[in-house]
Amino acid sequence: MSTAKRPTTKASTATKTASVTAKATATKKVAAAAKVTPKATPPKKSPPKKTTVVSSDAVQLLDYYREMLFIRRFEERAARAYTQALIGGYCHLNLGEEAAVVGLMSALRPTDYLFTNYREHGYAIARNIDPNAIMAELYGRVDGVSKGWGGSMHMFDMEHRLLGGYGIVGGQLPLATGAALAIDYRGGDDVVMCTMGEGTSNIGAFHESLNIAQLWKLPVVFVVINNFLGMGTKVELSSAEPEIYRRAAAYRMPSARVDGADPIEVAAAARIAVESARAGQPYLLEVTCHRLRGHSVVDPAKYRSASEVEELKLHDPVHNLAERLLNLGLTDADTLAALDEAMLARLDEIAAFAEASAHPDVNTLFDYTYATPVPNDSRRLPGQSLFDENGVAR
Amino acid sequence: MSTAKRPTTKASTATKTASVTAKATATKKVAAAAKVTPKATPPKKSPPKKTTVVSSDAVQLLDYYREMLFIRRFEERAARAYTQALIGGYCHLNLGEEAAVVGLMSALRPTDYLFTNYREHGYAIARNIDPNAIMAELYGRVDGVSKGWGGSMHMFDMEHRLLGGYGIVGGQLPLATGAALAIDYRGGDDVVMCTMGEGTSNIGAFHESLNIAQLWKLPVVFVVINNFLGMGTKVELSSAEPEIYRRAAAYRMPSARVDGADPIEVAAAARIAVESARAGQPYLLEVTCHRLRGHSVVDPAKYRSASEVEELKLHDPVHNLAERLLNLGLTDADTLAALDEAMLARLDEIAAFAEASAHPDVNTLFDYTYATPVPNDSRRLPGQSLFDENGVAR
Amino acid sequence: MTLMSYRQALHDTLRSEMLRDENVMLMGEEIGVFEGSYKITAGLLAEFGEKRVRDTPIAEEGFTGAAIGAAMLGLRPVVELMTINFSLIAIDQIVNHAAKIYGMFGGQAKVPMVIRTPGGGGQQLGATHSQNIELYYAFVPGLKVVAPSTPADAKALMLAAIRDDDPVLFLENLALYNTKGEVPDHDEPAIIGKAKVTREGSHLTLIGYSRMAYVAKKIADQLADSDHLDIEVVDLCSLRPLDRETIINSVKKTNCAVVVEDDWLTYGIGAEVAATISDGAFDYLDAPVRRVAMAEVPMPYAKSLETAALPSEDDIINAIYQTLDAIGHRRSKTGPHD
Amino acid sequence: MTLMSYRQALHDTLRSEMLRDENVMLMGEEIGVFEGSYKITAGLLAEFGEKRVRDTPIAEEGFTGAAIGAAMLGLRPVVELMTINFSLIAIDQIVNHAAKIYGMFGGQAKVPMVIRTPGGGGQQLGATHSQNIELYYAFVPGLKVVAPSTPADAKALMLAAIRDDDPVLFLENLALYNTKGEVPDHDEPAIIGKAKVTREGSHLTLIGYSRMAYVAKKIADQLADSDHLDIEVVDLCSLRPLDRETIINSVKKTNCAVVVEDDWLTYGIGAEVAATISDGAFDYLDAPVRRVAMAEVPMPYAKSLETAALPSEDDIINAIYQTLDAIGHRRSKTGPHD
Numbered sequence A, B: 001m002s003t004a005k006r007p008t009t010k011a012s013t014a015t016k017t018a019s020v021t022a023k024a025t026a027t028k029k030v031a032a033a034a035k036v037t038p039k040a041t042p043p044k045k046s047p048p049k050k051t052t053v054v055s056s057d058a059v060q061l062l063d064y065y066r067e068m069l070f071i072r073r074f075e076e077r078a079a080r081a082y083t084q085a086l087i088g089g090y091c092h093l094n095l096g097e098e099a100a101v102v103g104l105m106s107a108l109r110p111t112d113y114l115f116t117n118y119r120e121h122g123y124a125i126a127r128n129i130d131p132n133a134i135m136a137e138l139y140g141r142v143d144g145v146s147k148g149w150g151g152s153m154h155m156f157d158m159e160h161r162l163l164g165g166y167g168i169v170g171g172q173l174p175l176a177t178g179a180a181l182a183i184d185y186r187g188g189d190d191v192v193m194c195t196m197g198e199g200t201s202n203i204g205a206f207h208e209s210l211n212i213a214q215l216w217k218l219p220v221v222f223v224v225i226n227n228f229l230g231m232g233t234k235v236e237l238s239s240a241e242p243e244i245y246r247r248a249a250a251y252r253m254p255s256a257r258v259d260g261a262d263p264i265e266v267a268a269a270a271r272i273a274v275e276s277a278r279a280g281q282p283y284l285l286e287v288t289c290h291r292l293r294g295h296s297v298v299d300p301a302k303y304r305s306a307s308e309v310e311e312l313k314l315h316d317p318v319h320n321l322a323e324r325l326l327n328l329g330l331t332d333a334d335t336l337a338a339l340d341e342a343m344l345a346r347l348d349e350i351a352a353f354a355e356a357s358a359h360p361d362v363n364t365l366f367d368y369t370y371a372t373p374v375p376n377d378s379r380r381l382p383g384q385s386l387f388d389e390n391g392v393a394r
Numbered sequence C, D: 001m002t003l004m005s006y007r008q009a010l011h012d013t014l015r016s017e018m019l020r021d022e023n024v025m026l027m028g029e030e031i032g033v034f035e036g037s038y039k040i041t042a043g044l045l046a047e048f049g050e051k052r053v054r055d056t057p058i059a060e061e062g063f064t065g066a067a068i069g070a071a072m073l074g075l076r077p078v079v080e081l082m083t084i085n086f087s088l089i090a091i092d093q094i095v096n097h098a099a100k101i102y103g104m105f106g107g108q109a110k111v112p113m114v115i116r117t118p119g120g121g122g123q124q125l126g127a128t129h130s131q132n133i134e135l136y137y138a139f140v141p142g143l144k145v146v147a148p149s150t151p152a153d154a155k156a157l158m159l160a161a162i163r164d165d166d167p168v169l170f171l172e173n174l175a176l177y178n179t180k181g182e183v184p185d186h187d188e189p190a191i192i193g194k195a196k197v198t199r200e201g202s203h204l205t206l207i208g209y210s211r212m213a214y215v216a217k218k219i220a221d222q223l224a225d226s227d228h229l230d231i232e233v234v235d236l237c238s239l240r241p242l243d244r245e246t247i248i249n250s251v252k253k254t255n256c257a258v259v260v261e262d263d264w265l266t267y268g269i270g271a272e273v274a275a276t277i278s279d280g281a282f283d284y285l286d287a288p289v290r291r292v293a294m295a296e297v298p299m300p301y302a303k304s305l306e307t308a309a310l311p312s313e314d315d316i317i318n319a320i321y322q323t324l325d326a327i328g329h330r331r332s333k334t335g336p337h338d
C-alpha cells in the first residue's frame, strides 16, 4: 500500500533478509527520485548511441539474434498457415518487434509474470514455452498452450507465468495490476510485466490501472510497445501526448523511452524498470519499434505510403542485427545461412506437430464454463430442446 | 480537427472577421506555448496573494458576495427540506464551494455551455436559472427545471445552457467533449465548461475525454473542483498525482491551479481558461476548495477528525468574504445582516413556491421515453397484464 | 439461530470469512474509512487493516479488474460496487475477463472472486441510479449470479460465493438491508444454482428473487390469512445457473404462476422464467404466466411518477387474482381485491 | 431496385444521408484512413473529409460519449463500434447517458444518434469476440434497437435510424455483410418498431432477427421445396420496441413457433419472444415454443468446439420437425430429417 510498508511485509519472510535490505534501499531511492520530479527519467528523443560490444555482450547478441530469428520464422510460418486456412480467427504477428520482445523478456526472472495482448506469439516463445504448443494453439488443437480454447490472441501458460494474451484492448492492464496486488499482498518479490500497444494508452483502463499501481506501490512494469500505429491510425492522431512514457507523470510514476531496435538497449532499460518494480515502485517503459507488415495477417496496410514502406526496410531489427553481427565479425554469412536453414527445418517440424495434434473433442465443450461444479448449469447443445423427454432441463 | 482549421471555419462566418483575427492569433500563441512545454502553466503551490481592491473590483466583490450568500442560504434551505423529507434521493450541496461557483460562472458568456455533476444547485443559480425552478426540481414538481424528472442530481436548462447535472461519476466528461465537438463542427465560438470533483479525475472517462479534446482541439474547459475529498477518501489516497492540474501534461494540454477561496482569483483563472478554449486550445483548471459538510446531506462525515473540523472554519469562503468586505470598509455589519434577512425571506418564498407546485401527473409517465414516437413501445403499468382483454400488447 | 438484519448477516459473514481465510480481502470505494456507503463493511478496516480492506479510487473498471487479476493468483477478493448501476463501468472486466478467463485459457486459471452490489429502486434516485440490471450478468456463462432475499440466505450464499472458485455476482438490495430474520449460527454454505420453495402451496406459484422474493413471501402469507389462499412461493436465489427444476415442479402442482421482478418486463429476468414454465410445464399450465415488473421508462425522480413505475404489492395481488380468475379458481373467501 | 450487398447498402445509405444532411457525421475507430474494419465506410473520408469522417483513438467510452454530447447539440453522429463486444467499454455512456438524457431532464434534450455495430460469431474469434449481447441494449427503455437481415432492410432501417431523434443501436452482422439482395432506389425509411413477415405460411412460425432471420427464410424456402412445408417466417427487425402483434398474429395462425437466435438461450432475446407467445397466444399454442440458440459456454476458439456451440441449419430443421411432430402435423413428404 505504501512505500514504507513493502519492506516490512517482506521482512516477515525471515529467510529473505539479505535481499530485503537491498530492496528496501532501492525502494527508498526510487521513491525519493519520484518525489523530486514527477518525471523521474528525462526524455530520450535521439536514438540511443550504439553500445560498444564487449565479449560477453557478443555472446548475448548472438543469443538474441537466434531468438529473434526464430520468432521471425515462426511468425512467417504462422502467416503461411493462416493463408492456408489452418489457423482461424485473427492473427497478429510480432514482425518488427523481435528485438523488443527478446530484450524485455530477458529482464524477467522465470518466476515473474507476464500479461500481454493479442500480439503475443513472440513473447510466448521468449518465455520458453514449447513452440510446438504455441503453434498447436494457433491451429486450435488439444496440444495448444490453451488446449485450443484461446487461439492466436489468448495464449496462457501458468508454468511459464505467461498469464495471457488478451484481445480486448487494454483489458490486460487491470488484471496485471491485480496480479501485482496479489504479490504485494503475500509479500513475495515477483514482478508483473504488462505489455500493450501505444494505441492502447488512450483507453480508460490505462489511466485507472497506472493510478492504482502507483497509489498502492505495486510491483508492476507497464510496457508500451510504440510501433507508431494502432491498426491504421498514426500515434499523433490517437495520442495527444505521442511520447507515451511521459504520461507516467500524471501518476508521479518513473518512466523511460527506449529504442526497440537494439535488444541490448531494451534489456538494459527493462532491467531498470523491473528492478524498480521489484522494489515497490511501478514503472512505465516505452519501447519504440516498427510494425513491418499489416495489423494482422489479412491487413494489406494500404494506408502506408510507398515511401513509408520503403523506409520500413531500414527498421527491420532482425536484418539489422545480422548486419551488425557481420560487421563486428561475430559471425559470417554461411553461419547465419545455416542457422536459418536449421530454423526453417525446425518450423516444418513444429507445423507438422500442430497439424498432427487432435481437434478438441466435442464432449469437452462444457468442461471449462465453471471451475467449481454447480447444479443446473446448462449443458444443452444448440439443437437440443430445453427440456428432455423426461421433462428434465438440460 | 486541427488548430489551423478552426480559424478558417470561423472566417467563413463573414460578419465575425474582427474577432476571428484576434482568436486566430490567440490560438497560435496558445498552441505554440503548449508545444514548447507540455505544462504550459507553472504550479501555483502557495495560495495566491490577495488582490488589491480597486473600485470596480469592489462592486464586483459585493456582487459575488451576494451571489455566494444566496447559494449558501439556498443550500441550507435544501438541507432543511431534505431532512423534512420534502426532497428525496441524494442531495449534495455546494457548501464551501460558493466562491469557486460564482468565479467560474462569471467567466462564461450566457451562450457558453455548462456540463456538471450531481453537486450543481449553486451552478444552476449562478447561471441565472430561476431559483423557484431549481427548488421545485428538488421537490420533484412540474415547475422544476427538469419538470421533476431529474431531482437534485439532474438539473437541466437548455435556455441557460446548463446541459446537465449528472450522477454517474465522470459521465459528463465525454458528453461535454462531444458538445465542444458540435460547436467546432459548426464553426461557432461558444465554449463548453465541464466541472467535476478531484475524485472523478481517476476514472477512465477523464483520460479518454481529455485526450480526445486535445487531439481535436475542442473548445472545452475541464474544471476540477478539488475539495480534497471524494466522499470520505482523501485526495492523496485516490490520486497518485494529487495536484490534479498536472495531469494535463499527459495530453500536452495547458492547465493551472487556483485557490477557490477568492471569487476574483477564480474568475481571473477561469477567464484565461475559457478564452484559451474559445481559441481552440482546451484547458484543465483545478480549483481548490473545502467541503464544509458531509458528502451529501445525510453524511455525518465522521471520518473527519476534530482538528480537521476545526480547521474547516477557516475555509468558509462566504464568511471570509464578509470579513474582507467589512475590513475593506466596503460594507458594514448592518447592511450584511439586512441582506441576509432579505435572502432568508426570499428563500421562504422559493420553498413555498416549490411546495405549491404540482406533482407530475401519472399520465405523463410515458411522455419522455422517446422523442420520436414509435409503434409498439410499452405503455404498460406494473399492475397491468402484458396483453389487454382484446389480446393487444401494451 | 440469531435474529439479525440482512446487513448484519452480510457484515458478519464477510468478517468470519476474513478470519477463516487470509486470502479473503475486500476492495471497493468507500468501504474502509467511510465504512461503506451502506455500512456493510463497518468496522472491518479497523479490525483487519488497510491490506485486507482496501479503499479504492473511483475507478470501477480498474479495481474490479485488479480483483480479477488478484484472484488469478489465488487471492479471494470480495469487491463492493456501490450500486449495480455503476457496474456498467466495470462490465467489460466482468463479462469479457472474469467470466472468460477460465474457459478462454482452457481451464488453466481460476477466478475465485465475489462482486457484491446492491440493486433496488424506489428511493427517488432517478434514471441512472434506479436500474436493476442483474440480467446483464445472469446472461453470461462463466459467471454465477446469486440474489438472496433473507438474512439467512445472505449468509449462506455469501459463504458459498467466497468459497467458490468462480466469479460470483452477489446481488444485494437497498430495501432489504434493514430487514430482519433468523440466521443459523453454523457456517454451512448454500448450494449455488438452487432455488427454494419458501412457502408450500397449491393454488398458484409466485416467483421472485431478491427483494421481490421477500415481498412474494409476505404477500403469500398475508393472503393465506386474509383470503385463505394457498400460494406456493419460489425464491430463485440463483439467477445463473437457473434452477428450472424447482420452478417447473411447483407449476406442475399449481398449474399457474405469477413472476414478480424489480426490473423492466421486456427481456427481463421474468421473461426467461415465463418461457421456461411455458415450455417445461406446457401441459400443466392453465393460464398464461403473468409477469409483474417495472414500467418501461427511464425512472423519473418525482415520487408520484416513481411510484407509478414500480410494481406495488397491490399490483402483485391483483395479478394473482386475475390469474386465479382466468383458471376459474373459486375463492374460499371474498377479499377486498374484487 | 438494384442488386447489392448488405455492406454496399450500408455504405451507400451512409453516404446519401451525409449528402442530404450536413449534420450527419461519422465517428469510430479505423473508419477513415483504414476505411473501416469491415469496409462499410470505404471512400467516405476521401469524399467528405476529416470533419465528417472522424477516426478516433481507441476510447470507446470517450468517443461514444462525445457523439452523445454532439447529438445533444443537434449533430446526428453515426458511431461505429468495431464489434458489439467492444461496446461493453462504452455501455455506461449508452445505457446511463444516451438512453437517459431525454427522460431524465424532462424531455429537454434529444439524442439523435446511431450506434452501428456488428454482432455475429462463427469466425473462430474466441470467447471475448464472439458474443451477441444486443440483449443489453434491447432491455433498455430510451434506446431503440434494430437488426436488419437484408440489404433492403439495412438501407431502410439506416435511413430511419439516422432520421430518428432517439439513440438507435443498429445491429449489423459479420456474416451478412457479403449477402446480396435487391434494394429499392428510393429513400423510404422503414418504421422502427415493426416486425416483418418475410414468408407467409401456415404450418409453423419461424422467428429470427439479423443473421438468423436470413437463415430462417432460407430454411423455410428450402423446406417448402424439399418437404412441401409451409412455414411462416417472422423477421423481428426491431428488438426494442418489440412488435408483439406481428408475432402473435402469426402464431395464432400456425399454432406453433420456433425461435432461432445467435445468442445464449437462457435470458436471451428468444426468452422474451417465447414468453410473449406463450402469453399472447396461450389458447392457440399447440406445442411449447422451441428455442434454438448457442450453447452456454465461453465460445472456444477451436473449430470443432465452436461449430458444436453454434446453432446450425440442421439444428433448426430438427427443431422445426420436432415441434411439428409434437402437434401431430402429418408431413406431406418424408424428408431426410426423420
Ligand SMILES: Cc1ncc(C[n+]2csc(CCOP(=O)(O)OP(=O)(O)O)c2C)c(N)n1
Binding pocket: A119, A167, A168, A169, A170, A196, A197, A198, A199, A200, A201, A225, A227, A229, A230, A231, A295, D029, D058, D060, D082, D086, D089
Ligand atoms: C476495446 C477494443 N477496441 C477495439 C479493438 C480492436 N483493435 C484490436 S487491436 C487494435 C489496435 C491496437 O493498437 P496498439 O495498441 O497500438 O497495438 P498494436 O496492434 O499496434 O500492437 C484495435 C483498435 C479491440 N480489440 N478492443
Ligand SMILES: Cc1ncc(C[n+]2csc(CCOP(=O)(O)OP(=O)(O)O)c2C)c(N)n1
Binding pocket: B119, B167, B168, B169, B170, B196, B197, B198, B199, B200, B201, B225, B227, B229, B230, B231, B295, C029, C058, C060, C082, C086, C089
Ligand atoms: C461511476 C460512479 N461511481 C461511484 C459513484 C458514487 N459517488 C458519487 S459522488 C462520489 C465521490 C466523488 O468525489 P469527487 O469527484 O471528488 O466529487 P465531490 O463529491 O467531492 O464533489 C462517488 C464515489 C457514482 N455516482 N458513480
Ligand SMILES: [Mg+2]
Binding pocket: A197, A198, A199, A225, A226, A227, A228, A229, A230, A231
Ligand atoms: Mg501500435
Ligand SMILES: [Mg+2]
Binding pocket: B197, B198, B199, B225, B226, B227, B228, B229, B230, B231
Ligand atoms: Mg471531491
